Amino acid sequence: MSAARAPSLWRGEFAATLRLAGPLAAANLLQMLTYAVDVIFIARLGEDELAASALAVAIFGLLNWTLTGLTGAVSAVAAAELGARAPALRPVRRSVRMALWLTVVSSALAMVLCALSESFMLATGQVPRIAALAGLYMDLLLWAMIPSVAAGVLRSFVSTLGRPLLATLITAGGIGVNALGNYAFVFGNLGAPALGLQGAAIATIITALVTFAAYVVAIRLDPLLHRYHIFGYFWRPDWPRFMELARIGLPIALTVMAEAGIFGTAAFLMGRIGAVELAAHTVALQIASLAFQVPFGVSQAATIRVGYFHGARDPAGVARAGWAAVTLGTGFMVFTALLMLLAPDLLLAIYIDPEDAANAALAALAIRYLMVASAFQLFDGVQVVAAGALRGLKDTRIPMWIAVFSYWVPGFGLAVWLGLYSPLEGVGVWLGLAAGLVFAAALLLLRWHWRERLGLLPQARTADEK
Numbered sequence: 001m002s003a004a005r006a007p008s009l010w011r012g013e014f015a016a017t018l019r020l021a022g023p024l025a026a027a028n029l030l031q032m033l034t035y036a037v038d039v040i041f042i043a044r045l046g047e048d049e050l051a052a053s054a055l056a057v058a059i060f061g062l063l064n065w066t067l068t069g070l071t072g073a074v075s076a077v078a079a080a081e082l083g084a085r086a087p088a089l090r091p092v093r094r095s096v097r098m099a100l101w102l103t104v105v106s107s108a109l110a111m112v113l114c115a116l117s118e119s120f121m122l123a124t125g126q127v128p129r130i131a132a133l134a135g136l137y138m139d140l141l142l143w144a145m146i147p148s149v150a151a152g153v154l155r156s157f158v159s160t161l162g163r164p165l166l167a168t169l170i171t172a173g174g175i176g177v178n179a180l181g182n183y184a185f186v187f188g189n190l191g192a193p194a195l196g197l198q199g200a201a202i203a204t205i206i207t208a209l210v211t212f213a214a215y216v217v218a219i220r221l222d223p224l225l226h227r228y229h230i231f232g233y234f235w236r237p238d239w240p241r242f243m244e245l246a247r248i249g250l251p252i253a254l255t256v257m258a259e260a261g262i263f264g265t266a267a268f269l270m271g272r273i274g275a276v277e278l279a280a281h282t283v284a285l286q287i288a289s290l291a292f293q294v295p296f297g298v299s300q301a302a303t304i305r306v307g308y309f310h311g312a313r314d315p316a317g318v319a320r321a322g323w324a325a326v327t328l329g330t331g332f333m334v335f336t337a338l339l340m341l342l343a344p345d346l347l348l349a350i351y352i353d354p355e356d357a358a359n360a361a362l363a364a365l366a367i368r369y370l371m372v373a374s375a376f377q378l379f380d381g382v383q384v385v386a387a388g389a390l391r392g393l394k395d396t397r398i399p400m401w402i403a404v405f406s407y408w409v410p411g412f413g414l415a416v417w418l419g420l421y422s423p424l425e426g427v428g429v430w431l432g433l434a435a436g437l438v439f440a441a442a443l444l445l446l447r448w449h450w451r452e453r454l455g456l457l458p459q460a461r462t463a464d465e466k
Contacts, residue, residue, distance in 0.1 A: 013320040017301050017328060023164035025297025027155070030171040032293065034178050034207070035061075041182040042200050049197045052133035055126060059117045060141055062260050063110040067145075068152040069256040070106055073249030074099035075156040075300070076307040076391050077241075082160070083311025089228055092157075096230040098242040099153045102249070107146040114142035133197060140201035147208040154215035160304050161225055163218075170214045178207040251400035252391065258400075262407040262415075262436060269419050269429050277426040280365035284430075287347045288373045288380075291336040295329035295381040299388030302326075306392025313458040322389035322448060326382060333381035340374035369430050376434035379441040386444035393456045395447075402443045411436020 035057070042053045074095050081091040118135030122128060155167045180190075181203025188194025195202065219225040263285065270278040302325035309317030340347065344367045348354045354363040390399050415432025418424045424431065451457055 010320060010324065013305070013317075013324045014328065017298065017305055017321070017324050020159065020162075020164050020301035020304060021294075021298040021325075021328065023168040023297075024159060024300045025294040027164075027167040027171040028293035028297050029290065030168065030175060032290065034171070034175050037175060037178045037182060038200055038204065041179075041186045041203075042197065045186070045196055048130060048133060052130050052137055053197060053200065055121055055130065056117065056134040056138040056141060058264065059120070060114060060138065060145070062257065062264070063113060064145060064148055065260060066253045066256050067103070067106050067110055067149045070249040070253035071099045071103050071149060071153050071245070072156055072300075073245050073252060073391075073396075074153055075160050075303050076248060076394055077245060078157065078160045079304045079307030079392065080311030080394070083308040083314075087227070092161075093228050093230050093232065094238045094241050095245070096153065096157050096228070097234060097236070098238050098245055099156075100150055100234075101237070101242060102245055103149045103153055104146060107149050111142045111145050114138050114145070137197050137201050140198055141204055144201075144205045144208040147205075147212040151208065151212040151215055154212070154219065157228075157230065158215065158219065158222075158225060159300065160307075161228075163222065163225060164301075166215070166218050166222075170211055170218065173214060174207050174211045177210045178203055181206045248391075248394050248396050251396035255387070255396075255400045255403040258404045258407050262411055262433065265412065266415060266429055266433060269415060270426060273419065273425050273429075276361050277365060280362045280369060281426060281429070283348065283351045283362070284366045284369035284373060286351060287340070287370065288377070290350075291333065291377060292380060292384070294332045294336075295384050298325050298329040298332070298381075299384045302329075302385055302388040303391045306389045307394075308392075310393050310458060315452070315457045318393070318451075318457060321392070322386075322451075325389055326385050326445070326448075329381040329385035330378060333377040337374040337377040340370045340377070344370045365426060368427055372427060372430040372434055376437045379434070379437040383437055383441040383444050386441065386448045389448055390444065390451075390456075393451065395451075395456050398447065399444055402447070403440055406439035406443065407436040410439050 038053065038057075039050070043050050078088075078092045078095045081088040081095065085091075115138070117138050118131050121131040121134060126134075155170075158164070158166045182200055184190040184192040185195050185199030185202045186197075187199075192199075216231075219228075219230065266285075267278065267281065270281040302322060305321035305325065306318055309315075309321055345354045345363075347370065348363055348366055352359050352362065352366075387399050387403070390396070411432055413432070414435045415429045418428025418431050419426065420428075422428050447454065
């Protein structure tokens with residue numbers, strides 16, 4: 001490769017990653033807004049209903065997010081097929097078909113777990129009245145699992161085929177559907193019955209179904225996407241492809257559980273320290289979660305771009321795609337870290353009034369937590385993008401163990417020690433979370449850097465093969 005051509009290739013890679021990552025990050029942020037709509041309506045029903053929905057959504061959300069990671073392996077597999085022999089109509093169609101099969105099987109198991117959630121809540125010491133409300137809510141909410149995860153598979157498909165803006169537009173439309181459903185069924189408007197908390201669950205089911213249907217229609221109307229006929233011969237199994245998706249996706253799912261679990265556990269640690277600390281932790285974590293959606297979108301783009309070059313057996317392209325994504329994700333997190341350091345009140349105002357005297361203690365603690373969050377923003381961005389790049393190489397098993405170790409040994413260990421057995425209290429918990437992210441970022445980035453010596457790269461194509 002000539003020296004003059006190299007900068008052009010890098011510019012092209014940055015542009016291609018941004019074209020993918022921008023719409024995906026926007027869709028991630030809009031998805032968070034969809035969940036916020038439920039909270040807005042349920043909060044008007046009362047504290048019991050809000051608490052019950054929080055318990056149910058914590059379980060449903062964890063399972064849903066985990067299964068989205070499991071079936072999201074279709075991005076890496078389909079991208080590799082495209083890189084190897086585009087347009088790869090039959091291989092991509094089989095990959096999507098088997099990802100949808102995997103959706104149905106895994107979601108059915110998750111629905112069984114959801115149906116048992118009330119017993120789990122009671123076993124963990126939740127107030128029986130709240131657990132009963134949560135159980136009734138979950139009995140309906142669980143039916144949103146299959147269409148929600150299936151919509152995630154179709155989102156991966158359209159994004160891998162270069163149509164990520166469809167994901168943004170469909171997710172934005174889902175917010176309107178969810179708001180209308182809540183307005184109708186929670187309070188009995190537009191001729192619908194007033195079903196309260198159960199009405200919010202019905203709104204979620206409707207939103208999931210409409211979102212899935214919107215992807216089906218969009219795929220049918222787009223000439224590029226329609227030519228894959230992903231629903232053709234849907235009844236035909238392809239067990240080798242099914243097992244490949246499960247082999248790649250299961251470690252991703254367990255990684256998601258490990259990361260989500262440590263942040264969920266942190267809330268329980270905060271609850272032992274004090275109610276104000278828990279409230280401040282919740283607000284600060286919401287702000288950090290908003291910032292995280294952008295590098296997460298970059299990570300999704302990295303999986304697709306790296307997967308494409310992996311399938312094309314182009315190690316140089318793999319390197320450009322991975323490092324471009326790491327640079328973009330980390331660069332954005334530098335911006336959010338500075339924002340947390342220099343303007344924390346501005347960020348807190350999204351959720352609370354920091355000038356209100358009643359919020360003085362909460363705001364002061366949340367600002368202290370944001371100071372720690374500003375430090376781990378960089379590492380959070382690096383670890384998620386590096387993991388996404390490795391997924392593009394279909395490397396998920398070792399990164400899973402890296403995540404489990406990082407979050408639950410140094411991360412959880414320090415959070416417990418500093419949070420419960422030192423004067424740092426809540427800040428100590430956040431320092432523990434930061435330590436987990438630092439370890440994960442360092443180890444995942446090192447594995448990405450050593451990808452060639454670890455045998456993760458394909459052999460470059462010979463002149464005869466090109």
